[in-house]
Amino acid sequence: MSTPSQALIQTDELQRVRNPLEEAWTLPPSAYTSAQVFERECATLFSTGWLCVGREEQFTHAGDYRCIDLPAQPIVVVRGHDGEIRAFSRVCLHRAMPVAEGAGNTTRFVCPYHHWTYELTGELRSAPMMQGARGFDAKQCRLPSLAVEVWQGFVFVNADPQAEALAPQLVGLTQLIANYEFEQMVIVDTLEFDSPWNWKILVENFMEAYHHIGTHKTTFQPVYPAQASSVDDNAGEPWVLLRMPAKPEHAVADVVFPKLREDQQHELLAICVFPTLLFAASASGAAWYQLELTAHDQMTLKIHAMTTAAGAQGLDETSRTELMAMLRTIHEEDIEANRGPWIGLNGSMTTQGRLSPYEKSIWQLNQLWADALGLAAAPVEGV
Numbered sequence: 001m002s003t004p005s006q007a008l009i010q011t012d013e014l015q016r017v018r019n020p021l022e023e024a025w026t027l028p029p030s031a032y033t034s035a036q037v038f039e040r041e042c043a044t045l046f047s048t049g050w051l052c053v054g055r056e057e058q059f060t061h062a063g064d065y066r067c068i069d070l071p072a073q074p075i076v077v078v079r080g081h082d083g084e085i086r087a088f089s090r091v092c093l094h095r096a097m098p099v100a101e102g103a104g105n106t107t108r109f110v111c112p113y114h115h116w117t118y119e120l121t122g123e124l125r126s127a128p129m130m131q132g133a134r135g136f137d138a139k140q141c142r143l144p145s146l147a148v149e150v151w152q153g154f155v156f157v158n159a160d161p162q163a164e165a166l167a168p169q170l171v172g173l174t175q176l177i178a179n180y181e182f183e184q185m186v187i188v189d190t191l192e193f194d195s196p197w198n199w200k201i202l203v204e205n206f207m208e209a210y211h212h213i214g215t216h217k218t219t220f221q222p223v224y225p226a227q228a229s230s231v232d233d234n235a236g237e238p239w240v241l242l243r244m245p246a247k248p249e250h251a252v253a254d255v256v257f258p259k260l261r262e263d264q265q266h267e268l269l270a271i272c273v274f275p276t277l278l279f280a281a282s283a284s285g286a287a288w289y290q291l292e293l294t295a296h297d298q299m300t301l302k303i304h305a306m307t308t309a310a311g312a313q314g315l316d317e318t319s320r321t322e323l324m325a326m327l328r329t330i331h332e333e334d335i336e337a338n339r340g341p342w343i344g345l346n347g348s349m350t351t352q353g354r355l356s357p358y359e360k361s362i363w364q365l366n367q368l369w370a371d372a373l374g375l376a377a378a379p380v381e382g383v
């Protein structure tokens, strides 16, 4: 058992992670199983990183809101009367009751506990029966806000007021995927899964095609063979792009993105904007995997099937049912590839494993993770 005075990630473990790809190892088991590592993630990459919380089309009208549980903070995202999308803590300034739950449309947020009432800007509008509370001035009170940025239609928030803007960090990726016009996409349907394991297990599995030969041997592997997959260089930017070309004999049924080049029409992409935005795209549509994680061993996964507005119009009930059934089948296969390693990583004899060069994406993710946590190839006390 580790004690707080011991380094949970040892110097030699970190060095194996930091090795060049051809000599690299996985993260050590404690990176996934330790609540202390998760605390460190909350204090670093989840407090200062850009986290995706929605799609712009989910906030079409003034007053449209959605509550999101970030790893370290319950928040609400809302479009204001002035058209701005804002995000702020949804914890009441009085005695910490959440002032909203779920999603909907409202003109203001009324805390259900004692009816303190907040504007869509987060400002406190009124607080009943506070006469005699010396020095209390409702006008001075507002819910703490987060920075908001929209990229490719994805709404991101950042709890760090000094955060560097996101789009300039994604210049390389933006160019590579420009032809898809993701900002035009709409959600057509959603699947939801409880995922009681560490978030990095899911992200890594989503971002590599090596497992097609095992996990998806009768589904993806015959169409998108692992051996044909490749990972783009990201020049250290906080994104990862996995390409999975289809075998030539697999023709694309419906191309919903009119600007795709011929070669783009025959590949499946998996994309991560680090740390937790995951989406996949082929010529016939896209899927956004929305992660809402609240502990080192707990998250909710929503799989949103997406297409263009024109694609959505052309999607009849039968096609929609088939599409969602396909996404469910693939994810049920991936659940086994999440649950199994979660059990394995909690084993007392489990150690780091060697990466295949086909897992370059995991190597890139590991570098971004170690950078974000401030882990040089030297021991960090308490981590």
Ligand code: FES
Binding pocket: 092, 093, 094, 095, 096, 097, 111, 112, 113, 114, 115, 116
């Ligand atoms: S906790 Fe919100 S009004 Fe009392």
Ligand SMILES: [Fe+2]
Binding pocket: 205, 206, 211, 215, 216, 334
């Ligand atoms: Fe998979």
